[in-house]
Amino acid sequence: MQPPRSPERSIIHRYRVADPDGHTVYLVHPGALDTSVHRGLAQALPAGVGLTVLDLSGLPEYWQAALTGGRATTTVEDLAFRLLTALHVDHICGSYVLAGWSFGGVVAHAMAGLPTSHRRPERLVLLDSIAPVEAYKQDDDVLEPSLLLGWFTMYLGAKRGRTVPLDAVRLANLGVDDGLKLVLEAAIAAEVLLPSTPLPGLRKLYDTYVDGLLRNNRLTNPYRPLPAPLPVLLAKAERSLIPQDRTMGWESLAPHGLEVHSCPGDHYTMLIRADAAAVIASLLRPA
Structure with missing residues (x-):
């Protein structure tokens, strides 16, 4: 029996339209959280500046890999080409900035370096994105459960618009099953999950989350990035991955300059906090 077809997903999500001949922010989003988390950023941008999210989940070969064990039949270069094509179709006139959150920053960086006959972005803004350099390329088995459980806890909180307090020390040296018990207790106490939430259900959500991370890890490992041909700004979360x-590995890939700015929140809540949106918006405004 064939699996049911998934509904078509859009690559382009416009959250604010720029004024005629105005400035537009194109932000690469890798999934995990819905693209609607960027509505707060759209409101924080200066008047007349537009925000369009380029959603990697609109590419079936990317998002389906998170449902099939994390093995994608694509490459970073192909993803970058597909999104750059979508950007060129969408962008009619005016200046623009290219940005990317998390793995979306890796793809945005690759987009900035592709040959193009179109106008290049003014600069590249990365939101708590880890550089695809050798120091941070890891085999799957190096990603320890305590590390992944900590990231998963951040993710759970952001999905509900809040933080789940859980000291990373408590997760140290725990396996997935024992660690998830602590995560469930903390999430219920923070009113992120209902008291009736079953542990097997949380385990299923965790496994899907990890498959998404493994997909991004496996896409990054064979990728050989070139230095960015434009200035790079990095907004690093106070509770970064x-x-x-400080530079999350980007210094060697930013020969035209790298600015690092601290941003309130963790890797996920930086997308939903108003104070974080104000910091990010200041980096995305026109030159």
Whole structure:
């Protein structure tokens, strides 16, 4: 029996239209959270500036990999080409900035380096994105459960518009099953999940989440990036995925300059907090 066909998903999501001949922000979104998390950013942008989200989940070969064990039949280069084509079709006139959150920043960086006969973006803005450099390329088995459980806890909170307090020390050296029990307790206490939430249901959500991370990891490992041909700005979350590295590995890929700015929130809540939106909007405004 063939699996049911999934509904078509759109690549282009316009959350604010720029004034005629105005400035537009094109932001690459890798999924996990719905693109609607960027509505707050759209409202925080200066008057006349537009925001269009380029959703990687609109590409079946990308999003379906999170449902089939995390193995994608595509490459970073192909994803970048597909989104750049969509951008060129959408962008009629005016200046623009290219941005990307998380793995979307890797794809946005690749887009900025592709040959094009169209106008290039003024700059590249990365939102808590880990550079695809050798120091951060890891085999799947190096991604320990305690690390993934911590990220999953951030993700759960952001899906409900809040933070789930759970000290990473409590997750250290725990396996997935024992760790998820702590995550469930913390999420119920934070009113992110209902007290009736079953542990097997949370495990299913966790497995899908991890498959999405594995997909991005497997796409990044063989990718060999070129330096960006334009200035790069990095908005790093206060609770970043890799707090120990100020530049998140981007310094060697930004020969035209790298600015690093601290942003309130964690890797996920930086997309929904009003104070974070104000910081990000300041980096995306016209030059």
